[in-house]
Amino acid sequence: xxxxxxxxxxxxxxxxxxxxxxxxxxxxxxxxxxxxxxxxxxxxxxxxxxxxxxxxxxxxxxxxxxxxxxxxxxxxxxxxxxxxxxxxxxxxxxxxxxxxxxxxxxxxxxxxxxxxxxxxxxxxxxxxxxxxxxxxxxxxxxxxxxxxxxxxxxxxxxxxxxxxxxxxxxxxxxxxxxxxxxxxxxxxxxxxxxxxxxxxxxxxxxxxxxxxxxxxxxxxxxxxxxxxxxxxxxxxxxxxxxxxxxxxxxxxxxxxxxxxxxxxxxxxxxxxxxxxxxxxxxxxxxxxxxxxxxxxxxxxxxxxxxxxxxx
DNA sequence: CGAATTTGACCGGCGC
DNA sequence: GCGCCGGTCAAATTCG
Numbered sequence: 001x002x003x004x005x006x007x008x009x010x011x012x013x014x015x016x017x018x019x020x021x022x023x024x025x026x027x028x029x030x031x032x033x034x035x036x037x038x039x040x041x042x043x044x045x046x047x048x049x050x051x052x053x054x055x056x057x058x059x060x061x062x063x064x065x066x067x068x069x070x071x072x073x074x075x076x077x078x079x080x081x082x083x084x085x086x087x088x089x090x091x092x093x094x095x096x097x098x099x100x101x102x103x104x105x106x107x108x109x110x111x112x113x114x115x116x117x118x119x120x121x122x123x124x125x126x127x128x129x130x131x132x133x134x135x136x137x138x139x140x141x142x143x144x145x146x147x148x149x150x151x152x153x154x155x156x157x158x159x160x161x162x163x164x165x166x167x168x169x170x171x172x173x174x175x176x177x178x179x180x181x182x183x184x185x186x187x188x189x190x191x192x193x194x195x196x197x198x199x200x201x202x203x204x205x206x207x208x209x210x211x212x213x214x215x216x217x218x219x220x221x222x223x224x225x226x227x228x229x230x231x232x233x234x235x236x237x238x239x240x241x242x243x244x245x246x247x248x249x250x251x252x253x254x255x256x257x258x259x260x261x262x263x264x265x266x267x268x269x270x271x272x273x274x275x276x277x278x279x280x281x282x283x284x285x286x287x288x289x290x291x292x293x294x295x296x297x298x299x300x301x302x303x304x305x306x307x308x309x310x311x
Numbered sequence: 312c313g314a315a316t317t318t319g320a321c322c323g324g325c326g327c
Numbered sequence: 328g329c330g331c332c333g334g335t336c337a338a339a340t341t342c343g
Contacts, residue, residue, distance in 0.1 A: 161316060163335060176334070180315090190334095317340070326331085 140203040141194075151175045151191045153203040159189060170195050182211045 142153050151173070160180035166173045172193035179187040187207040194200040 160314095162337095164317070165333065165335095168332065174333090313343095315340105315342075317338100319336105319338095321336075322334085324332090324334105327329090 136206070136208045138205045140205070142201045142203060143199055144201050145199070151193070151201060153189070153191055153201060155203070157181060157187075157209065167192070172198070179209060182209075185210050 140153065140155070157179055158181040159177035161175055161177050163176040164173050165176070170192055172195075174190055174192035177189040177191065179185040179189075187205065187209050189206070190204040192202055194202055
């Protein structure tokens, strides 16, 4: 998509918004003073009407672009879901305790069980009591580089390491993590290399997150942010150090059963016109909150008015 | 300088 | 009761 056209449209759109908001106050008197010049009400309203028409056109253009973007986003999401559905069944069928992914991709995660899907898991049969006490235990197998000792599993959440231990059954250390994104979220994660295959890292999750992953929060709350990227450095927009910035991150801590809910939760319903309208307004409002933007806007407006009057 | 990580100490459960 | 082991705490250290 042409970014410059985006910026242009938004700039004009927001300037229109600003004009709409501020002009009634200015027009209380019979004359408007611009840079020391007195303009008649006729002149002023004529210019404003003209401006308003132009702004309406820009608004329509912008709405179209947003609609197109939403549609392509939905299409992409559908494709991703298809891809996930196609690749996940064969992995879950694997009867062995350790599940390997076929590719060497570092972030290739295979999730095994929470209370439902781990019913066939050997360990869950051995320890049914533990299963009852602990709300949700799921396990993820991640294929990583054998030389990589970081024990980092990129799952979209923000973790704080609070301990590391070498256990008896496994020479490689086990790292303990707590969810650090929300103080009220008590989810824990244990990460340890597999005894059999040092390339595979086993991540055990205990409990359920009571919040969306930071990356998804970005996607749902920060729709305006992708627009304001031109004025805000991208680095400052991402709270997650380990994850790859604002890229789409999948919540892989949930098994298939819990997936539906997560999907409904994470997928912004872009279909309804109300949401689209809301998105547009959200974008405009966050733009007008940006001091850099408002300063540039003020300069643009005054410059435009000045040039219009001097014609 | 504040936040994140490391690492040794400590604690509780369990088996002998 | 004792020792082992997994899990957690918290002071020290590192990093951005």
